Amino acid sequence: MRPRRFLPAGPLKGRIRVPGDKSISHRSIMLGALAVGETRVTGLLEGEDVLATAAAMRAMGASVERVGDGEWRVNGVGVGALLQPEGPVDMGNSGTSTRLLMGLVASHPINVSFTGDASLSKRPMGRVIDPLSEMGASFEASEGGRLPLIVRGASPAVPITYRLPVASAQVKSAILLAGLNTPGETTVIEPVPTRDHSERMLKGFGADLTVTVEADGTRVITIKGEAELKPQVIDVPGDPSSAAFFIVAALVTPGSEVVIENVGLNPTRAGLVEVLRQMGGQIEFLNEREVGGEPVADLLVRHSALKGIEVDPAIAPAMIDEFPVLFVAASLAEGVTVTSGLDELRVKESDRLAAMAAALTLAGAQIEEREDGLVITGTGGTPLPGTATDAQVTTHLDHRIAMSMAVAGLVSSGGVEVDDTRPIATSFPNFEDLLASLAG
Structure with a gap:
């Protein structure tokens, strides 16, 4: 186990590249x-x-x-x-x-x-x-x-x-x-x-x-x-599922402005950006181009006041891996976000619905777990309290739970303690270094 407490951060600023898709x-x-x-x-x-x-x-x-x-x-x-x-x-x-x-x-x-x-x-x-x-x-x-x-x-x-x-x-x-x-x-x-x-x-x-x-x-x-x-x-474009953590981090951290370079925007993968824009997120595509049959762009993301929405279940296949970090964004939005049709999340690296409901609740968010989704009442931009000094979020060896809750820690009052950061290496070996570079 390699636990870590992710602490509140000031504005995130800079340009980064995420690992290949x-x-x-x-x-x-x-x-x-x-x-x-x-x-x-x-x-x-x-x-x-x-x-x-x-x-x-x-x-x-x-x-x-x-x-x-x-x-x-x-x-x-x-x-x-x-x-x-x-x-x-x-x-x-x-x-x-x-x-x-x-x-x-x-x-x-x-x-x-x-x-x-x-x-x-x-x-x-x-x-x-x-x-x-x-x-x-x-x-x-x-x-x-x-x-x-x-x-x-x-x-x-x-x-x-x-x-x-x-x-x-x-x-x-x-x-x-x-x-x-x-x-x-x-x-x-x-x-x-x-x-x-x-x-x-x-x-x-x-x-x-x-x-x-x-x-x-x-x-x-x-x-x-x-x-x-x-x-x-083949020149592999940046992974939109990895970019997702930095998109949400920039949207929810006040004063942030981040450019994420060379992100793959395959339409069957771009559901998260669409949903975050519906919630009021400012995400611009710069330098749009095509590489090896795949659409690619640089993303400019600015801090935004997000609003809760009902997420259309039809978009789920285009963002199935991004729901854990969307739940973090929803917990800081104004109003209620409703997700449904997400049975698939129960058989990922962990039961991601149960794991994220438990993790965000531990960090002070207001979550209702349903059979096929979560209903999240957001704080309206107020930081989450964070986890108590003797409490740890259980990641269940799931890299996306660990990284999503790291983002939650950035916009919490007291930080969020994750029980094990080792699984992050399965998809994003330099995640913690990139996060530190933007918060620098």
Whole structure:
């Protein structure tokens, strides 16, 4: 355990860059490992989750190396040529890597045993196991479809048409990645749009993939298997989920003005900015551009008087990882913020609804926990009292709980004590240093 009390801060000022986007970082390594030739990646998020992906692809035959000043070079084995790992593949805390790699392995003639840490081993994998089983893969999972589990790939796998029962970019991506080495056409029907990094990047690497949007907004994604992927040069934009903590910190800390450079603004990820603007947040896009098929901009964020709103549940998939820090913003807004349709948050790295309700209540916020969301009555800008000297927020080994409550500490009277800051390294190794640089 590494506890820390995050203390109240004066105005946050300055320019920062947040680490590379986690979703794009994972996929850069995975797709590079399946391309024939050398893929070069700059701006990769070098957190524990992405490093677990790199180690897994090495175990399956790819060369993944960091060279010089932060450039990564991935020499792939080609679609269909993944090798049998010599032992279990440890995914650490990364649910994304695990689910996506289960898809990759499902259509290769190899057997892979996936293990993970205590937190990951509690997370259900059944939603991925079901469609991949339809494609011919078989699974030996722990009770409840959890890790450790063994994937026995099918050769050849069977193409399927699968309608997602629940909005999930990870399930969609696992099926599409399995479809890469499956003869024929594999189709995913997505009633509610989710993050589309997999589709953008698969096309960028040369996969034969089409997306059609029906009149009711349903997306139909079809991939033709056994196409050769071509190596790419990728500059990973800043992760909007990491930028979220600094966006909220600047909005709620009086006198703040912060520029966050090079942030990815993929529309399937930009829900938080939209909701914060609805609450009255001043967030400007500067230097808008496109990098590798992804929209990117610098964000200028100024302290703003936020107002509580009812958050439309339809926007949840575009900001599912940002709700913990939105709850912090809502606790300092004027009036009531209502969130619903967030059942997904109960099966993240922790039960994020219960964990954030308990954490913010401990810090003095007024929270009502419902089955599928939180109702938060804000202070109208008055600082939260903070945690008592003998009390600690329980993070449940969840990096986003730890960072969200660090932001709450900035705008509290007495600070907020977090029980363990170590999990922050999974996605944002220099978070505390960047925070200190702005508060300097």
